[in-house]
Amino acid sequence: MSRITGCFEKLQGEGRKALIPYLTAGDPNTGTTLELMHALVANGADIIELGFPFTDPTSDGPVIQRAVERALANNTSLRDTLDVVSRFRETNADTPIVLMGYLNPVECMGYQAFADAAINSGVDGVLIVDMPPEESHDFLEILKKTELDTIFLVAPTTSSDRARRICEQSSGYVYYVSLKGVTGAGNLDVASVKENLDRLRTCTELPLGVGFGIKDATTAKQIGDIADAVVVGSALINRIAELDPVREYSVSELESHIGLIGEMREAMDA
Amino acid sequence: MGKTRIIAETGAGQHGVASATVAARLGLECHVYMGTEDIRRQAANVYRMKMLGANVVGVDSGSCTLKDAMNEALRDWATNVDNTYYIIGTVAGPHPYPMLVRDFQSVIGREAREQCLEMTGRLPDTLVACVGGGSNAIGLFYPFIPDESVAMVGVEAGGYGLSTGQHAAPLCTGQPGVLHGNRTYLMNDENGQILDTHSISAGLDYPGVGPEHSWLKDIHRATYTAVTDEETLDAFKFLTRMEGIIPALESSHAIAWVMKEAPKLPRDHILLINLSGRGDKDMHTVAEIEGIVV
Numbered sequence: 001m002s003r004i005t006g007c008f009e010k011l012q013g014e015g016r017k018a019l020i021p022y023l024t025a026g027d028p029n030t031g032t033t034l035e036l037m038h039a040l041v042a043n044g045a046d047i048i049e050l051g052f053p054f055t056d057p058t059s060d061g062p063v064i065q066r067a068v069e070r071a072l073a074n075n076t077s078l079r080d081t082l083d084v085v086s087r088f089r090e091t092n093a094d095t096p097i098v099l100m101g102y103l104n105p106v107e108c109m110g111y112q113a114f115a116d117a118a119i120n121s122g123v124d125g126v127l128i129v130d131m132p133p134e135e136s137h138d139f140l141e142i143l144k145k146t147e148l149d150t151i152f153l154v155a156p157t158t159s160s161d162r163a164r165r166i167c168e169q170s171s172g173y174v175y176y177v178s179l180k181g182v183t184g185a186g187n188l189d190v191a192s193v194k195e196n197l198d199r200l201r202t203c204t205e206l207p208l209g210v211g212f213g214i215k216d217a218t219t220a221k222q223i224g225d226i227a228d229a230v231v232v233g234s235a236l237i238n239r240i241a242e243l244d245p246v247r248e249y250s251v252s253e254l255e256s257h258i259g260l261i262g263e264m265r266e267a268m269d270a
Numbered sequence: 271m272g273k274t275r276i277i278a279e280t281g282a283g284q285h286g287v288a289s290a291t292v293a294a295r296l297g298l299e300c301h302v303y304m305g306t307e308d309i310r311r312q313a314a315n316v317y318r319m320k321m322l323g324a325n326v327v328g329v330d331s332g333s334c335t336l337k338d339a340m341n342e343a344l345r346d347w348a349t350n351v352d353n354t355y356y357i358i359g360t361v362a363g364p365h366p367y368p369m370l371v372r373d374f375q376s377v378i379g380r381e382a383r384e385q386c387l388e389m390t391g392r393l394p395d396t397l398v399a400c401v402g403g404g405s406n407a408i409g410l411f412y413p414f415i416p417d418e419s420v421a422m423v424g425v426e427a428g429g430y431g432l433s434t435g436q437h438a439a440p441l442c443t444g445q446p447g448v449l450h451g452n453r454t455y456l457m458n459d460e461n462g463q464i465l466d467t468h469s470i471s472a473g474l475d476y477p478g479v480g481p482e483h484s485w486l487k488d489i490h491r492a493t494y495t496a497v498t499d500e501e502t503l504d505a506f507k508f509l510t511r512m513e514g515i516i517p518a519l520e521s522s523h524a525i526a527w528v529m530k531e532a533p534k535l536p537r538d539h540i541l542l543i544n545l546s547g548r549g550d551k552d553m554h555t556v557a558e559i560e561g562i563v564v
Contacts, residue, residue: 054463057341058344077461079461104449107447108460135453157351181349
């Protein structure tokens with residue numbers, strides 16, 4: 001059983017929902033990313049989505065765009081990101097890690113090399129934003145054989161037929177994009193998310209995670225009530241943007257920057 | 271489709287002006303995304319777009335040129351898809367754009383083929399066009415693809431020279447990858463990060479290329495090469511004096527290749543060059559390079 005599946009089953013047993021923060025690896029540097037990951041787990045994160053930077057993140061709004069620029073300023077690569085996961089695994093064998101990003105860096109590494117490096121580093125699932133299932137036959141085969149979970153996006157504009165096909169190729173969980181837009185957008189409409197999730201549940205038994213535009217404890221709770229997982233990226237990264245790229249931070253020093261996660265955890269568990 | 275809002279990206283500004291023109295005529299809202307570097311070097315076209323009522327949005331991320339404008343347009347489209355249609359200005363992007371743009375641009379090749387047969391009694395021997403995203407080139411090439419006797423040459427932007435890395439020639443120097451929703455030849459580093467490009471001409475300054483050109487290269491139906499900024503500038507001046515036609519700096523790349531290769535070809539070899547644009551928009555760029563204040 002994958003770490004991701006195990007995690008959702010355990011949470012379901014406890015009547016709790018998964019909190020999934022997103023970080024861009026290398027923002028402001030890989031050392032701090034590692035400590036942030038530990039701090040997030042200590043403050044209520046169940047799964048971590050770790051993004052590897054790419055120069056042209058077309059699904060990302062300005063907050064994550066700037067995070068990526070900070071990460072690229074010190075040349076953080078896909079390889080560096082996998083290295084962060086390896087180091088994380090030295091002291092944490094439980095928290096599932098989803099590697100998130102755009103296809104081109106994976107193309108450059110090569111699909112098999114990527115899958116091997118990912119599983120060996122301790123990655124549990126892969127979410128490639130600009131790789132639709134229709135185009136990814138070879139890649140999916142490799143990922144599935146390597147026993148990495150394949151996480152795909154479903155959007156408010158996805159037709160029911162396509163949503164069904166996407167869910168059939170997914171494992172771990174399905175990521176429902178809450179709004180028409182890019183990450184960090186402000187137009188979250190919880191009622192419409194609920195409607196779409198109800199429809200999506202007729203296509204799949206997999207847990208449904210919701211992300212884009214979730215920015216505080218209130219929205220986390222509202223989404224947590226209707227979904228199986230709450231993904232938070234830009235709201236968290238806004239706090240991380242203040243960190244000094246040349247400093248090292250300890251986990252306890254970082255806790256004040258990631259207070260949002262603790263707040264969301266509390267609201268979701270209430 | 272019931273869409274009332276148009277968005278577009280533009281490099282040289284020609285596509286931006288065209289989009290603003292049709293929006294004005296049809297009473298549609300129009301937003302054109304343009305890299306701040308391109309805004310600077312194509313000021314005349316920026317003014318034209320604004321005069322036509324379009325909102326020109328400067329994009330100052332990345333290299334501040336065409337690829338970054340396209341990123342921002344794609345973000346806008348994902349956000350506003352309900353009321354917005356994205357008119358992509360080249361033969362790249364997610365399907366069906368490469369196909370759509372090719373089909374519309376093929377009027378060039380269809381008419382050229384007809385006229386060449388009428389005027390000369392035969393097909394051209396070689397087609398030549400500049401290649402940035404590749405729309406004017408694919409428009410010329412596409413109808414001739416079944417004509418095996420017709421060779422095709424695409425000329426990319428060699429910038430300061432291919433060996434300097436400061437150019438915009440993915441077909442000449444790149445490898446297959448994925449950007450803007452298509453798989454095509456790209457200029458990227460060993461980590462898959464897209465490289466900054468340089469060309470004297472804004473319209474060719476793109477690190478990717480339409481996927482159909484990538485295919486034509488792989489099946490050896492077309493060959494792709496590059497010329498430098500310097501060669502391009504010479505060609506710009508040459509055609510102006512020789513024919514009284516001021517070519518766009520983009521099209522001057524095709525002219526530059528012809529200047530090099532035509533002397534090696536037999537006198538009766540028919541070279542069909544796509545003069546894809548006028549150089550009026552480039553006068554202040556050229557003046558700046560020459561150190562002249564206009």
